[in-house]
Amino acid sequence: MLDPNGDSRGTVARVVALMRALAEAGRDIGVSELAKRLDLPVSTVHRLLKLLIEQGMAEKTRDKRRYRAGLELFRVGALVANQRHRRELIEPVLQRVGEQCGELSFYCLYLPALQKVMAVSRVDGPSPAPYPCPLFEPMSLMWGATGRAILAFLPEQEIAELISKGEPSPATGAPLPPARKLEAELAQIRDRGYAITYGQKVEDAVGLAAPVFAEGCSPVSSLCVTVPRQRFQWKMEPKIAKVLIREAAKLSERFGCSGAQGSQRRGGQAA
Incomplete structure (x- = not known):
């Protein structure tokens, strides 16, 4: 059992243990289960959760019966992970992409518990983007x-669940396309190994991105390039896509997804 004393050291230990339990759960979790995992009274866990919620480190589900890691916990975790790996792994990749594509490139993490993505590193092109591209904000x-x-490489059930939520475009407020049409678009992304969108998150931007896979070849992030619409030309698409697919494949291998497996997931487009 964690230190039952009420001093500051005991409280800190319990708070850290609770944050660890929320992060490791990988799903929404109830107070009773948390209390059992931590071997603490339910009343103590309630009190500590309230403290974490106040700081954005935890949040309640809509039914108020379960809890999950909060946005601030994800943000802080991403900051730490990014500082550790950025220079040795991500930054060289983004530098190569930026040099070859001549536009803003960035790296986005997938946050499964939030069903969001978050940009954690970027390299600006020779001409600045005329729109904001913030880091560490879930999107x-x-x-x-x-x-x-x-999204295209998530399990079918998860994709269906996300489509059913009907999230509107953050740029225009437009509704999602019909499920059948969106599923066809996702199938096309799987076949060619990258996504391209026009003004979906930022009205004046064209975005291209390739998925990065980890051990087990599940998608964990995306490697992206954004081009101002007024600068974008159709002939740019195949060149940028080829660079993104190649560099994303290299990252996937570093993360434990072999070249052959990654190529199969991307529809054979890793060359």
């Missing part, structure tokens, strides 16, 4: 190339 998985490059 839609349903709209934009950054999200759809990942």
Whole structure:
């Protein structure tokens, strides 16, 4: 059992253990189960959850019966992970993509518990993008190339669940296309190995993204390039797509998804 004393050290230990339990659960979890895992009284877990909620480290589900890791916990975790791996792994990839494509490139993590994506690293092109591209802010998985490059490779049941929520476009407020049409678009992304969207998250932007897979070849992130609409030309698409697919495949291998497996997931487009 965790230190039952009421001093500050005991409280800190319990709070840390609770944050760890929320992060490791990977799903919404009830107070009783948390209390059992931590070997703490339910009343203590309630009190600690209230403290975490106040700081954005935890949040309640809509039915108020379960809890999950909060946005701030995800943001802080992403900051730490990004600082550790950015220079040695992600930044060189983004530098290569930026040099070859000449536009803003960035790397987005998939946040499964939130069903969102979040940009955690970027490299600007020679000409600045005329729109904001913030880091560490959760974004839609349903709209934009950054999200759809990942969405297309999620399990069918999860895709269906996300489509049923009917999330509107963050840029225009437009509704999702009919399920059958969206499923066809996702199938096309799987076949060619990348996503391309026009003004779905930012009205004046064209986005291209390729998925990055980890061990087990599940999608964990996306490698992206965004081009201002006024600068985009059709002939740019195949060049940018080829660079993104190649660099995403290299990252996937580093993360434990072999070249052959990754190529199969991307419809054989890893070359």
